[in-house]
Amino acid sequence: MKMPLDELRAREGMAALLAALGAEAGEVRPIGGYVRDTLLDLHPSDIDLATTHRPEDAAERIRAAGFKVVPTGMAHGTVTAVLPSGPVEVTTLRRDVETDGRHAVVAFTDDWQADAARRDFTINALSADPRDGQVHDYFGGETDLLAGRVRFIGDALCRIAEDHLRILRFFRFHARFGQGAPSAPDLDACAARANDLMALSRERIAQELIKLLALADPAPTVAIMRARGIFTPILPEIGDQGVARLAALVSREAGAGDPIRRLAALLPMDAAVADKVGARLKLSNAQRKRLIAATGPAAGDARALLYRIGAVSARDRLLLAGDAAGLAEIEGWDAPRLPIGGGALVAMGLLAGPQVAAALAAVERRWIEEGFPDRERAQALADEEVARLLG
Template sequence: MILPDAAWRDQPDLVRLTEALGSGDGLVRYVGGAVRDTLLGLPVSDLDLATSLSPEEVSRRVRSIGLKAVPTGIAHGTVTAVLPHGPVEVTTLRRDVTTDGRRATVAFTDDWREDAARRDFTINALSADPVTGEIHDYFGGVADVALGLVRFIGDPLARIAEDHLRILRFFRFHARFGRGGVDRAGLMACAARANDLMALSRERIAQELLKLLDVTDPTSTVALMVEHGIFAPVLPEVDGDSVARLARLVAREGASGGDAVRRLAALLPADPTIAEQVAARLKLSNNQRKRLMLAAEPGEPEPARLLAHAIGVTAARDRLLLRSDDPTAGLAQLYGWTPPRLPIGGGDLVKLGLTAGPIVAATLHAIERRWVDEGFPEKARVMAIADEEVAQVRRR
C-alpha cells in the first residue's frame, strides 16, 4: 500500500532532511502518527522519523545541511532536527532490553520489524518510505486503521507489563480512533492490570487523562473505564454519576468545543475540597487547580458578567456550562467580553474629602459592589455613586 499524498510530505526542508538521512538508500522512514493520520485523512501535527543510523551519525548529517540537532533523548536514540516549520524527532531503530512498567533500557538495532514490535498498538507501528510512499505494516495496522480498532501488538498483558501507561493510552486511542466495538483482549487486559497504574507518576497519569478528555466526545470511553474499574486505583471519585455529568456537559458544549480541565471537573463531585485533593494528587498546575476548585463551588450560577467579574471569564464559562440548564445566553454575554476595571481609585475618594486610610478601601469596595450590580456603568455614573457613598461616610 502507498501512503496518500499530503501537504506535509512536500515540505522542502523535510525532503532535504530525509535525503540527508539516506532516504535514497532506505535508511529512514516516516513512522507512527504521521502515517496513521495521513491514512485517516487527518491533519498531521507531529512528524517522527526512524532510522538505522546511529544517533551520532544522525546529528552529524542534520548539522551538515545547516539544521540544528538537539540530543533530546540520546540515551534512547532520539535526536530532534529543528526545521523552520517545527521540530522533527529522528530516532534510531531500537529494541527493549529490560522494562519495569515505567521505563525501558534499549539497545540499537538495524531491524525495522524489531523496532515496530516494541510499539504499543498496531495502528502506531506503521512506517512509510519517504521516496516511494510504500507503507510497511508488520502487524495488521492498516486493516485496524480502516476498522477503527485499537489493538495491542502481541500479548496485551505483556505489553502493559512493559509500560503501565499503555492502559490509559489504550482508552485514549480508542476514544479518538475507535469505531464500533472495543478490542476485547485489550480491554480485559487493562481491567486485569488496572492496579498497575498506581506505580506511575501522577504527572503521567494526568497528562494521559487530560488528552483523553480532550477528544471530541470521550463519554462512552469514560463509561467503559468506569464499568471496568480503570479509575478505581487512582481516581476513585469517578463513578457512574460522573459519566452522566460528563454527558450533560459535552451536550452543552456543542459547537463551542470541549475543554479537558472543565470535563475533569464534571467527573468530580461538586465539592471544592475533593477538587483540591484531586488536583494535588494529579499534581496539576496552579491554574488547573484553581479552575477545578472554582467549578466545584456550591450555589446557582450568577448572571454571566457578574460571575466573570468575580472569578474570571474562563471560570465563569466553566460554571455556566457545568451548572446552567441553558447556558446559551450567558455564554453569548461573555463572548469577546473582558471584565472592566473600576474606573476610579482611592485618589478620587481622597479628592472628594475622605482621609487616606482603611476607610478609603472600604468605601471603594462599596462603590465597586454597586457598580457591578448596575452592570458596569461609565465613569460619570461611578462618580455619582462615589459622591453618595462619600456623603454617607461623612455623615457617619
C-alpha cells in the same frame, strides 16, 4: 497499501534529509503516528523517522546534509534534525532489553520488525518506504486502522507491564480512532491492571488525561473507564454524576472543548475537591486556579459573575451549568471598572485603611447589584456610604 507521499515531499529539506539517511538503500522510513494519520488523511503536524543507523552516525549524516542536530535522547537512539520546515525526530531501530513499567533499557538493532514489536498498538507500528509509500505492517495495523479498532501488539498484559501508561493511552486512542466498543480482551487487560497506574508520576497521568479530554468527544470512552474502574486508583473523585455532566457539557460546547473545563465537569462541584485534585495531578498554577473557579456556583447574574471571576472562568461555570441565557448575556461584554477609588473616599473624609476598604467593598457590591451604572450613580452610592459611616 501505500501511503501518499505528497505531504512528505512538500516539507522543505525533507528530501535532502531522507537522502542523507539512506532512503535509496531502505535505511530510513517515516513511522508510527505520521504514517497512521497520513493514511487517515488527518494531515499530521509532526513527523518521526526511524533508521538503521546508530544515533552518532545518524547525527553525522544530518550535519553533513547541512542541518542542525539536537541530541534529544542519544541513550535511547533519538536525535532531532532541524529542517527549514520544522524539527524531525530521527530514532535508531530498537528492541527492549529491560522494562519496569515506567522506563525501558533498549538495544539498537537493524531489524524493522523487532522495532515495530516494541510499540504499543498495531496502528502505531506502521512504517512506510519514502521512495514509493509502500506501508510495512507486521501486526495487522492496516486492518485495525480501517476497522476503527485499537489493539495491543501481542499480549496486552505484557505490554501494560512494560509501560503502565499504555492503559491510559489505550483509552485515548480508542476515543480518537475507535469505532464501536473497545477490543474486549484489551479492555479486560486494562481493567485488570488499573492499579498499576499508581506507580506512574502524577505529571504523566495528567498529561495523558488532558490529551484524552481535549478530543472531540471523550465522554463515551470516559464512561467506559469509569465503569471498569480505571479511575479508581488515580482519580476516585470521578463518579457517575461527573460522567453524565461531562457528556452534557460536550453536547453543548460549540466546537472543540477545553480539557480543564471538562476535568472540572468530571469532579464534584466543590472547590476544595478541585484544589485537591489539581494538587495531586501537579497542574500548573493557572490550570489549578481555573479548575477551582470552574467548580463554584453559577447562580446569579452572569455579568456579575464575569466581573468577579473573569471571562474564562465565568464561561466555564455557565457552560457547566447549561446556562445558555447567561452565556448570551456575557457574549462580547467587557467588564467595566468601578468608577470610584479609595482615594476619592479618603478625600470625602474616611480614614485610609480598613474603613476605606470596607466602604469601597460596600459601594462595589451595590454598583454590581444595580447593573454597573455610570460614574454619576457610582458617586451617589459612594456619597451614601460615606454619609452612613460618618454619620
